[in-house]
Structure formats: structure tokens, C-alpha cells
Amino acid sequence: MSHEHTARSHTGRHHHHKGGHRHDTGGSSIDFYACHSRIRHWNPGFRVGFSIILLLFCILANHPAVSCVIILTAAWITVGMGGLSFRRYFSVLTIPITFILLGSAAVAVDFSRQPIGDFHLYLFWGYLYLTYESLLNTLFLILKVFGAVSAMFIMTLSTPSHELFSVLRKARCPSLIVELMHMIYRYIFILMEVQRNMRISAESRLGFGDFKTSCYSFGQIASNLFIIALKKANAYYDAMEARCYDGTFAFLEEEHQANPKHLIAAGIYLTALMSFWLAIR
Amino acid sequence: MNEPILQVNDLHYYYNDNQAALNGISVSIYPGERIAVIGSNGAGKSTFFLNINGVLSPEHGEIFYHGTKITKKSLPELRKNIGIVFQDADNQIIASSVKAEISFGPMNLKLPREEVSRRVNMAMEYMNITEYGDRPPHYLSGGEKKRVAIADIIAMEPDVIIFDEPTAALDPLNAVMLEEVLEKLSAEQKTLLISTHDVDFAYRWAERVLVFCDGQIIADGTPLSVFQNDEVVKKASLTRPVMLDVYEELVRNGLLADAGVYPRDMREFRELIGK
Numbered sequence: 001m002s003h004e005h006t007a008r009s010h011t012g013r014h015h016h017h018k019g020g021h022r023h024d025t026g027g028s029s030i031d032f033y034a035c036h037s038r039i040r041h042w043n044p045g046f047r048v049g050f051s052i053i054l055l056l057f058c059i060l061a062n063h064p065a066v067s068c069v070i071i072l073t074a075a076w077i078t079v080g081m082g083g084l085s086f087r088r089y090f091s092v093l094t095i096p097i098t099f100i101l102l103g104s105a106a107v108a109v110d111f112s113r114q115p116i117g118d119f120h121l122y123l124f125w126g127y128l129y130l131t132y133e134s135l136l137n138t139l140f141l142i143l144k145v146f147g148a149v150s151a152m153f154i155m156t157l158s159t160p161s162h163e164l165f166s167v168l169r170k171a172r173c174p175s176l177i178v179e180l181m182h183m184i185y186r187y188i189f190i191l192m193e194v195q196r197n198m199r200i201s202a203e204s205r206l207g208f209g210d211f212k213t214s215c216y217s218f219g220q221i222a223s224n225l226f227i228i229a230l231k232k233a234n235a236y237y238d239a240m241e242a243r244c245y246d247g248t249f250a251f252l253e254e255e256h257q258a259n260p261k262h263l264i265a266a267g268i269y270l271t272a273l274m275s276f277w278l279a280i281r
Numbered sequence: 282m283n284e285p286i287l288q289v290n291d292l293h294y295y296y297n298d299n300q301a302a303l304n305g306i307s308v309s310i311y312p313g314e315r316i317a318v319i320g321s322n323g324a325g326k327s328t329f330f331l332n333i334n335g336v337l338s339p340e341h342g343e344i345f346y347h348g349t350k351i352t353k354k355s356l357p358e359l360r361k362n363i364g365i366v367f368q369d370a371d372n373q374i375i376a377s378s379v380k381a382e383i384s385f386g387p388m389n390l391k392l393p394r395e396e397v398s399r400r401v402n403m404a405m406e407y408m409n410i411t412e413y414g415d416r417p418p419h420y421l422s423g424g425e426k427k428r429v430a431i432a433d434i435i436a437m438e439p440d441v442i443i444f445d446e447p448t449a450a451l452d453p454l455n456a457v458m459l460e461e462v463l464e465k466l467s468a469e470q471k472t473l474l475i476s477t478h479d480v481d482f483a484y485r486w487a488e489r490v491l492v493f494c495d496g497q498i499i500a501d502g503t504p505l506s507v508f509q510n511d512e513v514v515k516k517a518s519l520t521r522p523v524m525l526d527v528y529e530e531l532v533r534n535g536l537l538a539d540a541g542v543y544p545r546d547m548r549e550f551r552e553l554i555g556k
């Protein structure tokens with residue numbers, strides 16, 4: 001869960017599309033893609049369940065061929081069936097790719113006083129070295145992580161957060177937590193927008209002209225944001241009270257019946273994957 | 282007339298100790314009335330609305346709903362029957378999809394699922410937002426958010442609906458649509474209170490106008506009587522509706538006979554000229 005959320009907030013800030021597509025809130029593009037996915041009418045519980053099972057299987061199987069199959073099918077589901085353009089899918093994937101590559105570099109490379117290993121590099125007081133074996137292991141690790149991430153993206157790129165919350169609620173997640181997630185999610189966007197507006201207005205009045213004014217403006221915006229957060233919390237509560245809020249959050253949740261065809265297809269796929277793994281293990 | 286649906290007696294409200302935001306408001310509102318609330322910025326319109334909805338509790342004064350005094354206990358009943366569309370839609374929208382958002386009020390009324398679903402769809406149709414149903418509200422524009430906020434309240438089907446500056450963020454097309462919605466709600470015998478800075482709108486739509494100034498009501502009457510009262514217009518720093526000015530100017534210059542029928546909108550004006 002937490003991984004998934006960090007991914008959401010990262011995308012919004014760090015990646016830029018080359019094409020004309022841009023949106024105004026500076027919010028998370030993942031959520032935006034999810035709203036427009038063509039597989040949204042599938043039962044959300046099914047989608048979440050399937051991608052979690054796939055994720056677990058990828059980790060437990062721990063086999064590069066299985067990982068490859070999962071990477072390919074996940075891409076096919078999200079791009080082929082979900083209708084996300086490949087370029088966007090790729091740009092979303094590049095965020096974890098960076099982390100994965102950096103992380104596995106640390107796993108692959110070792111350190112020694114003697115010049116051992118298949119490749120080594122002398123650094124003042126010792127050797128950084130690589131072996132074929134460690135290289136291969138790292139490659140497998142990358143594939144595994146990559147497979148797990150793309151399995152997760154089946155869910156992330158087709159399930160907007162409100163659907164996710166309702167799945168969590170149905171899965172008996174404590175309602176306090178689900179409600180908090182709801183509020184926090186909505187609130188992040190409001191604060192981001194307020195911050196953005198203040199920043200733009202400061203910029204248009206030359207508030208970021210040189211270093212000193214930048215610091216000053218930043219401080220002003222930060223402290224103002226804090227006050228606005230408090231005020232908004234009040235206004236929010238008032239508006240909820242005005243609509244008869246009595247301490248429990250209740251929303252109408254749409255029921256998409258799980259399509260038996262999807263269930264059967266998923267069952268067949270998972271069984272096939274399982275037998276494939278058993279055969280090559 | 283019959284019994285007032287809402288009666289306010291000598292309401293006082295202070296945000297901070299030295300300055301009254303509301304300073305002795307008394308007014309009776311009757312079922313089915315169309316009331317425009319006008320007054321300059323900071324006159325106390327929003328504060329008044331929050332008080333009669335029970336969100337803010339007044340320092341002094343009483344509110345009666347259908348003749349029963351509102352206390353802490355009867356507050357939920359009051360809120361059920363008085364809906365308020367807030368001035369800033371962002372402060373009102375809480376859910377992460379439009380449909381869920383609109384269902385929040387009806388769900389709080391503990392209605393059965395089918396009924397909630399019916400009302401949500403009805404409200405979305407009313408406000409012309411059916412196509413946004415599954416979107417998160419933060420991907421909507423200001424005016425679209427405003428329409429969601431209005432649908433929120435329509436779905437609760439209260440007897441009295443308060444709109445705090447509904448037209449401020451809407452484009453002309455949706456402003457016209459909003460007026461149609463108001464017309465429909467009126468036909469359903471809802472009592473409507475609308476605060477606005479658009480005097481032309483107040484003049485053509487309302488059957489009664491309340492003028493706020495420094496936390497007091499300085500005028501209460503038909504749009505015509507209010508806008509013809511130069512003292513009130515000046516004190517509340519209002520402008521006169523264009524239609525009224527044009528009509529009086531035409532009469533003064535002898536281009537039109539003074540029949541005492543004041544046109545309220547272009548259609549009525551055309552009919553008058555056509556004669």
C-alpha cells in the first residue's frame with residue numbers, strides 16, 4: 001500500500017511528457033490514466049486481487065522466465081486491453097526502473113582488497129569487482145522486481161483511488177484508516193493547488209527574482225499554507241456538518257459484478273503460469 | 282400568508298469580540314418564496330446562511346423552523362431540511378469521485394441504496410454533469426466543481442435551498458442552465474435563497490430581495506421597491522438593474538407610456554416595445 005502511494009505522488013512531480021498531454025492540477029498522472037482506463041468496468045475487487053496474486057506469484061516463483069512472462073502479460077493487459085498508450089506506460093515504468101537499476105547496482109558490485117572477480121576496478125585502497133554470477137543474479141533480481149512492479153501496475157493504472165478505497169473497505173480494512181486515506185487523498189490535491197496558485201502569483205510579482213527574495217517568498221508561502229490548511233479543515237468540517245455528517249463516512253459505491261468470463265480467464269492464466277513454472281523449475 | 286417555514290429573531294453573531302458580523306437580523310421566510318440576498322462584500326450574507334443552517338451558532342437570537350425552536354437537539358432535523366451550497370466549492374467537495382461526492386448527503390440521510398442511486402442520477406442530470414460521474418473532483422474546472430456542489434444539495438431534496446453566489450464561477454451557458462434548474466426547483470415548491478452580486482439576476486428572478494449592510498438587513502421587499510429606493514441603493518453600494526434604468530429612461534423621455542408594468546427581462550421588454 002505505502003509503496004503504491006509513494007509511486008502516485010512521485011509521478012505527479014517528477015515526470016514530464018514530451019507530447020502535448022499535460023494537466024493543470026499538477027496532480028498524479030497515474031490517477032488520471034486510471035480514470036480513463038478501458039478495463040475500469042471490470043470488478044475492482046477482481047482487478048486488485050488478480051494483480052496482487054500475480055505480484056505474489058512473481059516473488060515466490062523467483063524464476064526469470066516466469067518474471068518475463070508476467071512482465072509481458074502485464075504490459076499487454078494495461079496497454080492492449082486498458083488502452084493506455086505504450087509511451088505513457090513506459091514513462092510511468094521508468095520511475096521504478098531508475099530505483100531498481102540503482103538499487104541492483106549496489107547488489108551486483110562488491111568490494112575487496114585483492115584483485116578478484118571477473119571484472120575489477122582499482123580505487124585508491126581496494127578493488128570494486130563483479131563476477132559473472134553476481135551479474136546474472138542481479139539481472140534475475142531486476143527481472144523479478146520489474147515483474148512485480150508491472151503486476152502492481154495492472155491495478156494502479158486501472159483503479160482510481162476511490163475504487164481502491166472501496167475495495168479496501170470491503171476487504172474489512174478498519175474504516176478509520178479508509179476514511180483517513182480518503183481525506184488525505186483529497187486534501188493533498190487541495191493543498192497542492194493552493195500552493196501552486198500562491199507560487200504562481202508570487203512568481204508573477206517577481207517573488208523569485210533572486211536568491212534572497214526566493215527564500216523570503218518560500219517562507220511566506222509555507223507559513224501561509226499552514227494557516228490555509230487549518231482554515232480549510234474548518235470549512236470542510238462545516239460543509240460536512242451542513243450535509244448531516246454524523247461521524248461515519250458513507251458513499252454510494254458502484255457495484256460492478258465480477259464477470260465470470262474474467263474469472264475463468266484469470267484462473268486459466270494463473271494455472272498455465274503455475275504449470276509453466278513447475279515444468280521449467 | 283400562511284405560517285413561515287423559517288423565522289429568525291434578532292440574530293447576533295461575532296467572529297471576534299469587537300465586531301459583529303451579524304447585528305440583529307430578524308426575518309420570516311415563507312414556503313415557496315424566491316429570495317435574493319444582496320449586499321456588498323463582507324456584509325454578512327455568508328455568515329447569515331451558516332447561522333440558519335446551524336453550522337455557526339449565534340451569540341444571541343432564535344431560529345424557528347416550522348414554528349419549532351432550533352436547539353442542539355433539533356439541529357439534525359434543521360440540516361435535513363435546509364441545504365446550503367457553499368460559496369467555495371472546494372470547501373464542500375470531500376469525496377474522490379463525483380458520484381461518491383453527490384451520494385454523501387443522501388447516504389447521511391440513511392436512505393436505502395436504490396433511493397440514493399436514483400437521487401444521485403437525478404441530481405447529475407439536473408446539473409448536466411452525468412459525464413463526469415466517475416472522475417475525481419480535482420480534475421474538474423471551477424465551474425464544473427460548482428455544479429457538482431449544487432448537485433450535492435439537490436440530491437438531498439431539502440425544502441429550503443440556500444445558494445451562496447452560485448453564478449460566480451459559471452459560464453453564460455451554465456448560468457442559463459442554472460436559472461432553468463432554479464425554475465424547476467421553484468415549480469417543486471422549494472424555498473430558495475440566493476446570495477448574489479448580480480443585480481440584474483436578482484431583479485429578474487427574485488420575488489423578494491433582502492439587502493444586507495454591515496450585518497443588518499436594511500431593506501426587505503419586492504425587487505422593484507428595493508431598487509427604486511435610492512437611499513438603500515446608495516447605502517448598500519448597489520447598482521441599479523440595467524432593465525430598470527432603461528425603462529425609466531424611456532418613460533422619462535416620453536418614448537414609452539408609463540403603464541406601471543416594469544419589464545424584468547429581455548423577453549418582457551420586447552413584448553412591451555412590441556405593443
Ligand SMILES: Nc1ncnc2c1ncn2[C@@H]1O[C@H](COP(=O)(O)OP(=O)(O)OP(=O)(O)O)[C@@H](O)[C@H]1O
Pocket residue numbers: 296297302320321322323324325326327328329368
Ligand atoms: N472565518 C471568519 N473569521 C473571522 N471573520 C470572518 C470570517 N468569515 C467572515 N468574517 C468577517 O465577517 C464579516 C461578514 O462576512 P461574510 O462572509 O458573511 O460576508 P459576505 O456578505 O458573504 O461577503 P461576500 O460577498 O464577499 O461573500 C466580514 O467582515 C468578514 O471579514
Ligand SMILES: [Mg+2]
Pocket residue numbers: 326327328368445
Ligand atoms: Mg459570502
